[in-house]
Amino acid sequence: MWRIWRRVGSLSPLFSSPKSSILRQAPYRLNFLGILSTENGTPATIGFFSKEKTPFIAFVLGGPGSGKGTQCAKIAEAFGFTHLSAGDLLRKEISSNSENGAMILATITEGKIVPSGVTIKLIRREMESIENNKFLIDGFPRSEENRIAFERITGVEPNIVLFFDCPEDEMVKRVLGRKQGRVDDNIDTIKKRLKVFAALNLPVINHYTRRGKVYKINAVGTIDEVFEKVRQVFDDCKQMIK
Numbered sequence: 188m189w190r191i192w193r194r195v196g197s198l199s200p201l202f203s204s205p206k207s208s209i210l211r212q213a214p215y216r217l218n219f220l221g222i223l224s225t226e227n228g229t230p231a232t233i234g235f236f237s238k239e240k241t242p243f244i245a246f247v248l249g250g251p252g253s254g255k256g257t258q259c260a261k262i263a264e265a266f267g268f269t270h271l272s273a274g275d276l277l278r279k280e281i282s283s284n285s286e287n288g289a290m291i292l293a294t295i296t297e298g299k300i301v302p303s304g305v306t307i308k309l310i311r312r313e314m315e316s317i318e319n320n321k322f323l324i325d326g327f328p329r330s331e332e333n334r335i336a337f338e339r340i341t342g343v344e345p346n347i348v349l350f351f352d353c354p355e356d357e358m359v360k361r362v363l364g365r366k367q368g369r370v371d372d373n374i375d376t377i378k379k380r381l382k383v384f385a386a387l388n389l390p391v392i393n394h395y396t397r398r399g400k401v402y403k404i405n406a407v408g409t410i411d412e413v414f415e416k417v418r419q420v421f422d423d424c425k426q427m428i429k
């Protein structure tokens with residue numbers, strides 16, 4: 188299900204290899220820019236996506252409690268997207284007692300970011316197992332490290348990035364009112380998550396703003412009012428979404 192979809196930067200040529208990666212097909216190394224290259228130095232993509240059926244990827248970003256998960260559920264229903272929440276995937280790892288479970292729990296409790304390799308592996312596993320070509324990736328990338336690792340590993344960028352812009356006091360109110368038993372829904376962890384959001388996640392949003400991909404949505408208002416703004420974005424993008 189992994190297919191080449193769009194080249195990133197100087198990664199080329201397109202390389203189609205569903206279900207197998209270039210890692211298994213050619214000697215390779217990372218060049219000085221951190222770009223995967225074959226032995227003779229030719230830049231190469233790892234080859235997750237093929238040209239025939241190119242997935243549409245929307246990264247969904249915003250601070251803790253800004254409404255990402257709530258809106259993703261509505262987008263998935265209205266527009267047929269598969270919703271992948273990085274936070275939910277990490278929480279599932281904790282409850283399944285995986286080898287990384289304890290590290291993930293400690294990281295989430297501290298309001299910090301789990302190493303990219305762990306999170307990307309979980310996202311990839313889901314994308315491989317789901318027959319859809321429209322994905323909402325909620326809460327990822329959370330840092331430049333996340334972003335660069337994802338783009339390097341997949342060789343693609345998102346088509347669009349939704350950014351739910353919400354004042355801090357509103358986010359705190361929503362998180363404290365969530366009552367879903369999350370270990371990070373307490374005032375101490377929320378303060379840390381807000382700092383991490385400003386320090387690590389905003390640079391990602393700034394990066395994609397410079398790339399012309401960000402749709403900034405005012406997240407204040409009722410859930411339905413916010414969704415009307417989201418709906419307009421997806422209506423406008425209909426041509427791009429197959």
Ligand SMILES: Nc1ncnc2c1ncn2[C@@H]1O[C@H](COP(=O)(O)OP(=O)(O)OP(=O)(O)O)[C@@H](O)[C@H]1O
Nearest residue numbers: 250251252253254255256257361365408409410413
């Ligand atoms: N527009 C809204 N107005 C009021 N409450 C909202 C709104 N959108 C979401 N909520 C509520 O706020 C809480 C947080 O929403 P949600 O879980 O969607 O946020 P999130 O951005 O996914 O947060 P996190 O990053 O912590 O996962 C939930 O209880 C949700 O029902």
Ligand SMILES: Nc1ccn([C@H]2C[C@H](O)[C@@H](COP(=O)(O)O)O2)c(=O)n1
Nearest residue numbers: 273274275295299300301326327329
């Ligand atoms: N890319 C990500 C996404 C999430 N996490 C961790 C740290 C977050 O505070 C926590 C909860 O995520 P949420 O449900 O709020 O999206 O999960 C991460 O480390 N890396």
Ligand SMILES: [Mg+2]
Nearest residue numbers: 255256272274
């Ligand atoms: Mg969420």
